[in-house]
Amino acid sequence: xxxxxxxxxxxxxxxxxxxxxxxxxxxxxxxxxxxxxxxxxxxxxxxxxxxxxxxxxxxxxxxxxxxxxxxxxxxxxxxxxxxxxxxxxxxxxxxxxxxxxxxxxxxxxxxxxxxxxxxxxxxxxxxxxxxxxxxxxxxxxxxxxxxxxxxxxxxxxxxxxxxxxxxxxxxxxxxxxxxxxxxxxxxxxxxxxxxxxxxxxxxxxxxxxxxxxxxxxxxxxxxxxxxxxxxxxxxxxxxxxxxxxxxxxxxxxxxxxxxxx
Amino acid sequence: xxxxxxxxxxxxxxxxxxxxxxxxxxxxxxxxxxxxxxxxxxxxxxxxxxxxxxxxxxxxxxxxxxxxxxxxxxxxxxxxxxxxxxxxxxxxxxxxxxxxxxxxxxxxxxxxxxxxxxxxxxxxxxxxxxxxxxxxxxxxxxxxxxxxxxxxxxxxxxxxxxxxxxxxxxxxxxxxxxxxxxxxxxxxxxxxxxxxxxxxxxxxxxxxxxxxxxxxxxxxxxxxxxxxxxxxxxxxxxxxxxxxxxxxxxxxxxxxxxxxxxxxxxxxxxxxxxxxxxxxxxxxxxxxxxxxxxxxxxxxxxxxxxxxxxxxxxxxxxxxxxxxxxxxxxxxxxxxxxxxxxxxxxxxxxxxxxxxxxxxxxxxxx
Numbered sequence: 029x030x031x032x033x034x035x036x037x038x039x040x041x042x043x044x045x046x047x048x049x050x051x052x053x054x055x056x057x058x059x060x061x062x063x064x065x066x067x068x069x070x071x072x073x074x075x076x077x078x079x080x081x082x083x084x085x086x087x088x089x090x091x092x093x094x095x096x097x098x099x100x101x102x103x104x105x106x107x108x109x110x111x112x113x114x115x116x117x118x119x120x121x122x123x124x125x126x127x128x129x130x131x132x133x134x135x136x137x138x139x140x141x142x143x144x145x146x147x148x149x150x151x152x153x154x155x156x157x158x159x160x161x162x163x164x165x166x167x168x169x170x171x172x173x174x175x176x177x178x179x180x181x182x183x184x185x186x187x188x189x190x191x192x193x194x195x196x197x198x199x200x201x202x203x204x205x206x207x208x209x210x211x212x213x214x215x216x217x218x219x220x221x222x223x224x225x226x227x228x229x230x231x232x233x234x235x236x237x238x239x240x241x242x243x244x245x246x247x248x249x250x251x252x253x254x255x256x257x258x259x260x261x262x263x264x265x266x267x268x269x270x271x272x273x274x275x276x277x278x279x280x281x282x283x284x285x286x287x288x289x
Numbered sequence: 290x291x292x293x294x295x296x297x298x299x300x301x302x303x304x305x306x307x308x309x310x311x312x313x314x315x316x317x318x319x320x321x322x323x324x325x326x327x328x329x330x331x332x333x334x335x336x337x338x339x340x341x342x343x344x345x346x347x348x349x350x351x352x353x354x355x356x357x358x359x360x361x362x363x364x365x366x367x368x369x370x371x372x373x374x375x376x377x378x379x380x381x382x383x384x385x386x387x388x389x390x391x392x393x394x395x396x397x398x399x400x401x402x403x404x405x406x407x408x409x410x411x412x413x414x415x416x417x418x419x420x421x422x423x424x425x426x427x428x429x430x431x432x433x434x435x436x437x438x439x440x441x442x443x444x445x446x447x448x449x450x451x452x453x454x455x456x457x458x459x460x461x462x463x464x465x466x467x468x469x470x471x472x473x474x475x476x477x478x479x480x481x482x483x484x485x486x487x488x489x490x491x492x493x494x495x496x497x498x499x500x501x502x503x504x505x506x507x508x509x510x511x512x513x514x515x516x517x518x519x520x521x522x523x524x525x526x527x528x529x530x531x532x533x534x535x536x537x538x539x540x541x542x543x544x545x546x547x548x549x550x551x552x553x554x555x556x557x558x559x560x561x562x563x564x565x566x567x568x569x570x571x572x573x574x575x576x577x578x579x580x581x582x583x584x585x586x587x588x589x590x591x592x593x594x595x596x597x598x599x600x601x602x603x604x605x606x607x608x609x610x611x612x613x614x615x616x617x618x619x620x621x622x623x624x625x626x627x628x629x630x631x632x633x634x635x636x637x638x639x640x641x642x643x644x645x646x647x648x649x650x651x652x653x654x655x
Contacts, residue, residue: 087547090471119550131541136563145559146549197549 032103033060034237035084035122035205040097042079042088042261053079053092055261061205061254066231066238068248068269070284071258077241080258081207084239085122086114102204120150123198127210129190133182140178143197150201165196168233170226188219195226199234209241224251245284249273257281303567306644313640316633323630327442328404334436335415335422337399338599342421345370345431347617348382351423358386366391367416379616390420426619428607438622441599445581446630448515448600452580453573456519460526461569465557467527468534479531485524493521494583498592507598514593518583526572530565537561567645574638578631585627601627 042054054076061067071077082088084099086106099106101121109117126132133142140162147158166174169192182190191211198206208227212220228251230236240248248255248269255272257265257280265278276282307313326333351367369388372380396415403409416422424435467478485493497517505513537543538561546556581601587593588602589609596603604623608614614621 085548087544115550115552117550118548124545124548126541126545128541132545134542134546134560134563136566137559145546145551145555149550149555 032062034063034102035061035239036098036100037080037084038098038100040080040083040099041095042076042083042092043095045091045093052095053261054083057097057258057261057263059256059263059266061237061239063204063237064231064235065253066227066240066248066251067254067256068240068242068252069256069258070242070245070248072243072280072284074260075258076261077243077258078209081124081209081239081241084207085118085124087118119146119203120201121203122205122207123201123203125191125194125198125206125208125211127213129194130182130187132194133190135182137181138178139180139182139185139193143178143193143200146197146200161200162196165200166193168199168230169193169196170222171196187215188222191215191219191223192226195223195230199230199236202234203236205237205239207239207241210243211240212247213242213244220247227251245287257284300566303641303644307641310640310644313637313644316636316640319629320633320637323442323626323633324446326439327446330436330439330443331401332403332409332411333413334433334439335396335398335412335424336433336436337401338432338437338440339597340399340432340436342427342431344372345421345423345427346380346429348380348421348423348427348431349617350426350619351421352384353392357389364391367420367422369420388420390416390422392416392422425622426617428604428620434604434619434622437599437604438601438626441601441604441623442626444511444594444598444600445584445602445627448511448518448584449577449580449634452515452518452522452583453577454519455515456522457526457569457573459519460523461530461562461565462557463523464527464530465534465562465565468531469538469553469557469561471535471538475531479528482524482527485521486528490521490583491586494518494587495592497521498587507595510593510595514584514587517587518580521583522576522579526569526576529568529572530562533565533568534561537564571638571642571645574634574641578634581627581630581634 037057037059040054040057041052043052057076057080059067059069069077069080079088079092083094084106086109088094094107101117106114106117133139140159143162143165144158147153147161151158151161153161162178163174166177171177171189171192177185177189177193185193195211211227212223215223224247227238227240231238240252242248252269255266255269256263257272257278259278259280265272265276265281272281273285276285331337348370353365353367355363355365357363357366366389368384368386369390370382371385372382375381392414393416394414395411396417397410398412398415400408400410414422421427421431421433423433425438426434428434428437463478463482467475494517497520498513501510501513501517534557540560543556543560546560551559584593584600585602585605588600589606591603591606594600594603601623604620605627608620608624
């Protein structure tokens with residue numbers, strides 16, 4: 029018997045507000061993430077991966093709407109949360125890591141200043157404690173010169189450094205769950221391995237759960253505990269990683285595996 | 290390495306680019322000088338703005354002599370004046386060689402509060418009573434135009450800054466909110482903006498001024514003029530900021546900020562408005578002249594700052610008749626001051642705009 033799930037999505041359906049009848053982006057998606065595990069949501073482009081990630085944070089673009097289903101986090105129905113409750117939850121309980129941190133960081137502020145925003149909002153620390161915490165966080169994600177990075181603007185860092193800084197920002201308020209949306213797609217293979225390694229370490233160290241959204245089955249094989257394969261808005265196959273990789277049932281999964289072999 | 294690595298903010302880069310422009314820097318220096326003079330007006334001026342001597346009505350600028358009647362070199366001094374009436378009953382002033390008043394520095398004169406705090410009587414230059422020292426000439430009531438020009442600068446120059454500060458705070462916030470939320474709120478706010486922009490500015494100004502009770506004292510009038518001017522100015526800015534905000538809200542870092550739990554207000558202030566800054570700074574520079582001219586226009590027709598408090602506008606109102614300009618051309622000095630200030634603000638704004646434009650970096654040569 030596995031422990032109670034941290035995040036449970038049941039029968040989630042997301043449609044465009046205007047034409048919700050016939051145009052659905054995600055259809056009847058169900059997935060559960062257990063504490064201290066990494067779940068991978070794998071699918072081709074346009075399959076609704078990112079939309080699902082945003083739906084969890086209730087940050088869907090105005091044209092989209094959750095038409096059906098439920099999302100429970102720590103046993104509570106998140107769809108009933110007020111705007112203020114959601115705001116408290118974002119960053120503090122569930123944080124997000126984006127595909128391209130160059131755009132996910134505000135170009136006009138230094139990395140340190142942006143990390144500080146999360147701390148100001150979610151943690152009650154004074155100025156010095158915050159500065160120390162930022163350096164600790166940057167150190168934790170394997171940045172060797174935290175002082176310099178904190179003082180840098182996003183465009184001054186390399187892609188890998190930026191992604192590490194982004195992860196540092198995501199774990200700043202010690203969330204339970206991190207949604208990582210294609211965190212390695214723009215990095216080269218060596219860096220991908222480094223970042224994946226970092227996720228694994230952070231999971232152990234901070235008791236994190238991670239929802240890894242990716243199109244690349246190769247990335248997740250060594251990392252994910254469970255895999256959910258998404259195709260055209262539906263979960264076509266799901267289960268523990270070993271099982272899926274050993275015996276892919278669905279044609280789409282097989283195709284995905286072909287590409288990475 | 291250290292120089293290359295040293296990170297400059299957008300603002301620092303623009304400033305560096307601005308420094309390269311000679312015209313821009315000289316105009317900025319002139320503005321700085323004007324504002325310093327306004328700040329130190331009571332020390333720099335020989336008389337207070339109220340100090341009048343009716344016997345010196347429209348007395349021309351006092352000439353400074355270094356040689357006396359016998360041709361001997363002396364410490365700079367001025368002669369006393371006498372006058373007679375010509376055939377048009379105008380006063381013609383002549384120097385009276387028998388009365389000599391040496392020019393004194395740090396001379397005791399009218400009392401004032403230095404920088405608003407310390408009681409003080411020291412003035413930079415002046416002559417002993419009963420001599421009068423008119424640097425730029427006197428107005429109809431024998432008040433020193435130079436002193437009144439300096440005091441007037443306080444009003445005219447500060448109205449631009451305060452007015453722009455108020456209207457830009459409103460404009461930025463309202464525009465940011467309208468663009469960020471969009472939808473019905475955006476529609477509503479923009480229609481209100483358009484209502485303000487629809488009415489010609491000057492008539493709106495007059496209409497608003499007529500709503501201000503005439504029992505107000507000079508300070509209240511000053512602030513009502515500021516409020517009226519900024520009331521007109523915010524709408525245009527709000528429209529442009531709203532447009533920028535619509536495109537900025539789609540940026541990834543705005544979404545990222547949302548996922549971190551920042552409130553809408555924080556996102557607007559921290560992640561949207563700073564990106565409009567390069568535009569706003571230029572717009573601020575270019576719109577300050579509008580406020581200065583607005584005040585001048587109101588005061589010129591007697592609806593703004595009231596005599597005896599001087600402003601460049603009401604000083605200029607003496608120069609409304611061609612006869613007076615012909616007889617005492619120095620009363621045009623306030624107009625010249627307005628002209629210089631407006632030109633300088635426009636040039637600084639123009640060059641700042643280039644400085645903030647990343648595409649022009651390093652190429653511009655003025």
